[in-house]
Amino acid sequence: MDSYDAFAAFRMTGHQAIVTGGAQNIGAGIAKVLAGAGASVMIADLDGDRAVATAAEIAALTGNPCIGMACDVTSKADIEAVVAATVAAFGGISTLVNNVGWGARHPDPTAITEDEMVASYKLNTVSAYRMSMACLPHLLEAGNASITNSGSFSSATPAYDILAYATAKAALNQMMVSLAHMLAQKVRVNSILIGTVLTAGYEAAGIDAATQERMKRPDNLTGRPGRPEDVANAMLWLGSPAGSWVSGQTLNVHGGGGVVRLFG
Numbered sequence: 001m002d003s004y005d006a007f008a009a010f011r012m013t014g015h016q017a018i019v020t021g022g023a024q025n026i027g028a029g030i031a032k033v034l035a036g037a038g039a040s041v042m043i044a045d046l047d048g049d050r051a052v053a054t055a056a057e058i059a060a061l062t063g064n065p066c067i068g069m070a071c072d073v074t075s076k077a078d079i080e081a082v083v084a085a086t087v088a089a090f091g092g093i094s095t096l097v098n099n100v101g102w103g104a105r106h107p108d109p110t111a112i113t114e115d116e117m118v119a120s121y122k123l124n125t126v127s128a129y130r131m132s133m134a135c136l137p138h139l140l141e142a143g144n145a146s147i148t149n150s151g152s153f154s155s156a157t158p159a160y161d162i163l164a165y166a167t168a169k170a171a172l173n174q175m176m177v178s179l180a181h182m183l184a185q186k187v188r189v190n191s192i193l194i195g196t197v198l199t200a201g202y203e204a205a206g207i208d209a210a211t212q213e214r215m216k217r218p219d220n221l222t223g224r225p226g227r228p229e230d231v232a233n234a235m236l237w238l239g240s241p242a243g244s245w246v247s248g249q250t251l252n253v254h255g256g257g258g259v260v261r262l263f264g
């Protein structure tokens, strides 16, 4: 053997990825790692200006193509536009990361409206289904095609305060496992169940300083909150040839252990 490179299987050279919600935080981390591994990356985000700016930073940092555009993943027309733009720019789509998602905090279960439940389902579940179906003709043409979702550990444990979000993320798990079976031997489909990754989003959601301090020392097996790169590195494994024997799985990336109550 002349030489051996264990990282070769993790290279994404020749892959074309879409990362939804990739303008900041976890999604930006995923876009950076995929581009850093050699993929051409489209960042599709509601915030088009930030998508373009983040993509430019990643392209400069990695030397690989990374572009951004405005896209509301709850809009069928926007999804079709981002798929067309990706194919026009990169010649195909091999890798879809459905990363968009979020939900409001509802400490009082009686105060959650039907509209809020439906909106959460549309944002966290239906958008990923629509994106997947819009990309499917191109994924079917690609080698090592995959769909990976940013799921949440809250989908798999009693989730106080974020019932509408956790319910929709649980539906995402089921939808994607079923899709993995329906697309067997054609497209791999997986979800990462993410734990607490402290971002500016928590502050914006009005989480008080004391709670944020406590969240910096969570009761998990590693004793620290997650970082975007913790999730992004797992996304790379699942999207790259190194993950080509993995499909239909939900992978916990959350520091280990059980998360019982998020906000205290």
Ligand SMILES: NC(=O)c1ccc[n+]([C@@H]2O[C@H](COP(=O)([O-])OP(=O)(O)OC[C@H]3O[C@@H](n4cnc5c(N)ncnc54)[C@H](O)[C@@H]3O)[C@@H](O)[C@H]2O)c1
Residues within 6 Å of the ligand: 020, 021, 022, 023, 024, 025, 026, 027, 044, 045, 046, 047, 071, 072, 073, 074, 099, 100, 101, 102, 123, 150, 151, 152, 153, 193, 194, 195, 196, 197, 198, 199, 201
């Ligand atoms: N941060 C955490 O602790 C955590 C924990 C578990 C799961 N997750 C999941 O990880 C994913 C990313 O989380 P984050 O904390 O980085 O989120 P974030 O809110 O920081 O970023 C989400 C991005 O998605 C974009 N976006 C929002 N709505 C959109 C829409 N309709 N169409 C297109 N783009 C839209 C936003 O502009 C933003 O850039 C989400 O699915 C979230 O549910 C996060």
